Amino acid sequence: MKRITLDYSKSLNFIGQHEMENLQPAVEMAHKILHNYEGAGKEYTGWLELPHSIDNKLIRDIKNTALDVQNKCDVFIIVGIGGSYLGAKAAIEMLTHHFHNQLASQDRKAPEIYFAGHHISSTYLKQLLDLIEKKEVCINVISKSGTTTEPAIAFRILKRFMENKYGKEGASKRTIATTDKEKGALKELANEEGYKTYVIPDDVGGRYSVLTPVGLLPMAVAGIDVEEILEGAKEALKDTNNPNIKENHCYQYAAIRNILYRKNKTIEMLVGYEPSLQYFGEWWKQLFGESEGKDSKGIFPATGSFSTDLHSMGQYIQQGIRNLFETVIQVEESIEEIVIEAEANDLDGLNYLAGKTMTFVNQKAFEGTTLAHIDGGVPNLIINVPKLTPYYFGYLVYFFEKACGISGYILGVNPFNQPGVEDYKKNMFALLGKKGYEEERKALEERLK
Numbered sequence: 403m404k405r406i407t408l409d410y411s412k413s414l415n416f417i418g419q420h421e422m423e424n425l426q427p428a429v430e431m432a433h434k435i436l437h438n439y440e441g442a443g444k445e446y447t448g449w450l451e452l453p454h455s456i457d458n459k460l461i462r463d464i465k466n467t468a469l470d471v472q473n474k475c476d477v478f479i480i481v482g483i484g485g486s487y488l489g490a491k492a493a494i495e496m497l498t499h500h501f502h503n504q505l506a507s508q509d510r511k512a513p514e515i516y517f518a519g520h521h522i523s524s525t526y527l528k529q530l531l532d533l534i535e536k537k538e539v540c541i542n543v544i545s546k547s548g549t550t551t552e553p554a555i556a557f558r559i560l561k562r563f564m565e566n567k568y569g570k571e572g573a574s575k576r577t578i579a580t581t582d583k584e585k586g587a588l589k590e591l592a593n594e595e596g597y598k599t600y601v602i603p604d605d606v607g608g609r610y611s612v613l614t615p616v617g618l619l620p621m622a623v624a625g626i627d628v629e630e631i632l633e634g635a636k637e638a639l640k641d642t643n644n645p646n647i648k649e650n651h652c653y654q655y656a657a658i659r660n661i662l663y664r665k666n667k668t669i670e671m672l673v674g675y676e677p678s679l680q681y682f683g684e685w686w687k688q689l690f691g692e693s694e695g696k697d698s699k700g701i702f703p704a705t706g707s708f709s710t711d712l713h714s715m716g717q718y719i720q721q722g723i724r725n726l727f728e729t730v731i732q733v734e735e736s737i738e739e740i741v742i743e744a745e746a747n748d749l750d751g752l753n754y755l756a757g758k759t760m761t762f763v764n765q766k767a768f769e770g771t772t773l774a775h776i777d778g779g780v781p782n783l784i785i786n787v788p789k790l791t792p793y794y795f796g797y798l799v800y801f802f803e804k805a806c807g808i809s810g811y812i813l814g815v816n817p818f819n820q821p822g823v824e825d826y827k828k829n830m831f832a833l834l835g836k837k838g839y840e841e842e843r844k845a846l847e848e849r850l851k
């Protein structure tokens with residue numbers, strides 16, 4: 403199996419090799435407190451051993467449920483927000499056909515897959531209901547807390563739709579809840595309605611939950627090989643277990659981003675040249691944004707889909723404020739290939755590319771862009787990925803989770819909490835008139851006058 407590698411040679415104009423070695427003690431300390439479960443947020447580090455600890459019985463159960471959904475449904479709806487949908491969405495976008503949903507009614511076994519509950523748009527939800535009206539539907543509602551407003555509203559509406567369509571009992575048989583093992587409104591509802599349920603472990607936070615039923619069930623329904631994903635994650639676990647920075651590319655990545663941050667490179671763009679990586683970037687943004695953005699610190703995580711965004715953001719990246727660095731996910735082998743053919747009249751002037759593949763052109767775009775951006779003062783870290791397969795998806799997930807934990811500890815924050823997210827919720831509840839928020843409501847309404 404070809405390996406994922408990190409190439410940081412394109413950052414060496416900006417940092418010295420010795421600077422990374424200077425961080426060895428900090429990395430070692432971060433490794434020690436993470437692995438000994440002694441660091442801040444230690445109660446949420448169950449993800450560390452997940453690739454090994456996940457039970458075979460659970461995997462079999464997930465696969466059976468997925469098969470049942472595939473047999474019963476034209477449409478599978480995943481209701482969740484943040485860590486309760488981004489991992490599944492990232493995998494499905496990366497690993498299934500670009501036009502998966504359009505192919506659904508033809509000859510594939512997986513149903514069409516849609517997401518809901520990741521915002522509060524009535525237009526989106528109404529149009530989704532219109533789309534699925536005449537189709538056979540199954541739903542997976544996912545919420546660790548079981549109380550998040552966005553998925554709760556979407557699920558209330560979808561539940562009514564399902565009960566009108568299938569009756570109460572029929573709807574229950576088509577609804578799966580993934581939530582806490584005992585607490586939260588969703589757990590209570592699932593018990594009451596008799597839904598099939600999957601448990602999100604107590605010690606795994608939302609953004610670290612891709613390799614639990616949160617991510618694995620939707621992936622299995624989409625026809626993705628979840629065992630291969632876990633194999634990739636296991637390999638990453640092994641590769642990232644060594645505290646010696648010289649021998650651990652995950653820790654090199656964690657250290658370099660901290661070195662660059664201390665040199666005012668406060669924005670990291672995760673960049674890819676395949677559009678199927680877009681939601682992987684969204685997943686990565688939550689992972690690093692929620693983990694490190696606190697105590698008035700943290701790299702701002704952003705994404706770029708190249709070459710598309712070179713025609714919109716390229717100017718800024720090349721010549722704007724020099725506070726950026728890029729981490730590029732460079733894919734070595736395409737899933738599909740197209741060769742550019744010669745044209746007799748060559749009116750578009752592209753005959754110089756005749757006989758070349760589009761992947762070759764994409765590779766040259768990557769090489770040219772990397773050199774231009776370095777020349778423009780943007781350090782580049784390159785993560786070489788042999789191919790976009792379930793194995794490498796699993797590897798990347800674990801690689802970035804581990805890097806995030808280590809990087810957060812080097813930064814001096816608790817990488818496993820997200821206290822700041824509560825503030826908007828408090829205001830929203832107050833403005834909506836939720837019981838218990840009366841005082842806050844008065845104060846906020848005063849400010850809105």
Ligand SMILES: O=P(O)(O)OC[C@H]1O[C@](O)(CO)[C@@H](O)[C@@H]1O
Pocket residue numbers: 483484485486544545546547548549550553608609692820823824
């Ligand atoms: O799974 P839940 O509890 O609905 O939470 C969804 C998301 O909301 C947050 O808790 C932030 O409010 C994220 O950390 C989490 O991934």
